[in-house]
Amino acid sequence: MKRASRRHVAVLLAVAAISLPLVAFSQAKYPSRPVTLVLPAGAGTGVDIIGRLGAQKLSEVLGQPVVVENVVGASGVIGVQKVTRAKPDGYTLLFAFNQAITMNPHVVANLPYDPQKELAPISRFAASPFVWMVNAQVPVTTFPDLVAYAKSHPGKLAMGVTGFASAAYLGSQLLAYQTGAEVLPVNYAGNFSADLMSNVVQLSMSPAAQVPALVASGKVRALAQTGSRRAEGMPDVPTVKETVPGFVIDAWYAVWAPAGTPKEVVAALTTAWQSVASMPEVKERLAAMSAVAVGSTAEELNELSRTETKMWGDVVKARKIAPAQ
Secondary structure, three states: OHHHHHHHHHHHHHHHHHHHHHHHHHHOOOOOEEEEEEEOOOOHHHHHHHHHHHHHHHHHHHHEEEEEEOOOOHHHHHHHHHOOOOOOOEEEEEEEEEEHHHHHHEOOOOOOOOOHHEEHHHHEEEEEEEEEEEOOOOOOOHHHHHHHHHHOOOOEEEEEEOOOOOOHHHHHHHHHHHOOOOOEEEEEEOHHHHHHHOOOOOOOEHHHHHHHHHHOOOOOOEEEEEEOOOOOOOOOOOOOOHHOOOOOOEEEEEEEEOOOOOOHHHHHHHHHHHHOOOOOOHHHHHHHHOOEOOOOOOHHHHHHHHHHHHHHHHHHHOOOOOOOO
């Protein structure tokens, strides 16, 4: 009996010794290894530029490397899907433009995920307006002029867009929905600034970062910005909502984790991204791109995502926009 008891104790001690590293690992403070930040867009895009800025500073806050991975294709679908399928442990995150979350569910056919159910919101990091611009040969100088001209000349103004699932295309549809101003969307695979300057297309709703060079050419006019307020970098450019109440389209950039990520990890990441957004250097670099740091709570990001998703659903339904295959 004594021998059996000693054997039993020896086995228990051996099991405990083996288990100690596992327990220590499971209780290790997050993060204990590098974090991957998936960007569902290519190099040089707003998502890439702002995402890499955030990743660099997030690494300083977390004390771990943050590895940026550009996953391109299908209007951001492939990159978002990669994160929805990742292990929900906080080591794979999504940094995306709102188009991928609030617009794609309505304009991409057979979307292979539900962002509201398969992603856990972390924080809205930054926001930047789009800017409505016209070729200088178009006889309008203000946004009210543009609305009036488009209403009296339906379909005459050609508007460059980068896809019929893009924010610019949906912006044109929102304008038509709210004012009756009809333009002619022209699809481009990439940057169409040269065609805007040469009057091949007359109109665009482009990211704010593209505005200074185009306006400086003297061939393009900036008429209005789409944010909720005038950006500090463009105080003389009015907002669209000053003419069309309710027309607000911020190009915002936010962070999500896979659904099921532990609440304490989500909380830690929210705090970390808020810290990054509050850094003076980050604010300065964003301001140079006519963007502002936000640093929202997870709850605020969730509410904004749901509200904006519904808004675009209403626009798509009213305008009878068919999802892109």
